Amino acid sequence: MNMPARTPVMPLAQTREEINATAASLRHLAAIWGECFSTFQLDKRAVERVCIVGSGDSWTVALCAAAWLGKYTHLFCYALQTWDFLQTDLTRYQKETLIIILSASGRPSMTVDALCHAVCSNAQVLGVTNFPGTPFCAITENMLYTWANKQGIPTQSSSVTLYALLRLAQKLCPGLTPLQIEEDLEGKFSQINQHWQQKKRHFYQQKEITFLGSGLSWGLAISGSNLLSCGPQIRATALPLEEFYHSLRLHQAGVGQHYILLPATSCESPFYLATQKAIVEQGATAELISFIPDASESNNLFLVMQWLYEMCWHLSCDYVDAGGQRVSHREK
Known part of the structure; x- marks a missing residue:
């Protein structure tokens, strides 16, 4: 009897393709940004609060974006996981609130329920997803498409969704410094890939890994944990x-533990360095990942995200090469 073939969930080959194309996807969205709001009108002058809702990888992006808006705009901004949002009383949301629901894939899930919940309120509502033609897109015309891909492990779509949200912050607050994609982003991404190719990676499989973040990088810390x-x-x-x-x-x-520290601003660096020093003094190992001051705070976010993607992909390949079996499903 022939058994159905098993296909890995989030295949590594497609993950590699999506990581490689992340810079191009960011530039593509930047190039078409002026066309992205042609299907609906946003009353930006009325917006005082922004609620960003997501699950999984979208939740980590929501945390980063909410922290960014809270730091650089006058808006009161917060992130909610989908389940928590579904428990909220819709009467609290009026026109001064912009609810943004994130669903990279647009597949049937609680985020579809969340968007249905949101459009029943008096708030302004925006859905953010990769492509049209999904159940998520059928709920409202107020949809922002990122045109990113997510067939492998969540990588490219997370970066492009975050970029879309940071650009949206500029639309809400035109006085913000324009968000610029680093001129040599492809070169920087290539250097990160080479770093992970040459890195001694075996001890990541042998130690207890903890990501440390705060503010802008708290979502990145959770993302790192999820990616592993x-x-x-x-x-x-x-x-x-x-x-x-x-x-x-x-x-x-202590011994057997490894810490990855993710400072997101230059003013945070002394606190992170002091923490790293204390960790090492207690017998653990630690590495601090930041591209500041060579990169702006916004570009640092995308560079650290790429570092996390390369970490995930290279360690995944090591795991499979050592005989590990990734989670899979049966093809019908």
Whole structure:
């Protein structure tokens, strides 16, 4: 009896293609940005609050974008996971609130339910997704398409969705400094790939991994943890930097643990460096990932995201080469 073939969920080959094309996808959205709002009108002068809703990889993007808007605009902005949003009372949302629902794939899920929930309110509502033609897109015409791909592990679509949200912040607050994609972004991405090709990677499979973030990088820390679960199936943790720093007084770091610290601004660096020093003094290992001051705070986000993608892909390949079996489903 022939058994149906098993296909890995989020194939590594497609993940590699999407990682390689991330810079091109960012530039494509930048080039067509002026056309992205042709299907609906946003009353930006009325907006005082922004609620960004997502699950999984979209949730981590929502956290980054909410932190960005909170830091650089006058708007009150927050991120909610889809399940939490579905529990909210719609009467609290009026025209001064912009609700943004993120669903990269647009497949049937709780995010479709969340968009249905949102359009029943008096708020302004915007859906953000990769492509038209999905159940998510059928709910409202107020849809922003990123034209990113997500067949492999969530990578490219996360970066392009974040870019779309940061550009949207400029639409809401025209006084913001224009968001510029780094001129040599492709070259920087290639350097990150080469770094991971040459990096000694075996100890990532042998240690307990913890990502530390705060503010703009808190979503990145959670993303790093999620990516290790999706690809190389390494159980990792994300913790807020400040709370973890307090725990170091109780000697919470030790041999067998590795910490990845993600400062997102230059003013945060001293605190992160002090935390890294304390971690190493307690016997653990730590690395600090930041491209500042060579990159702006916005470009640093995209560079760190690419670093996390390369980490995930290379460690996933190592896992498979060592005989590991990634999660798969049967083809019908």
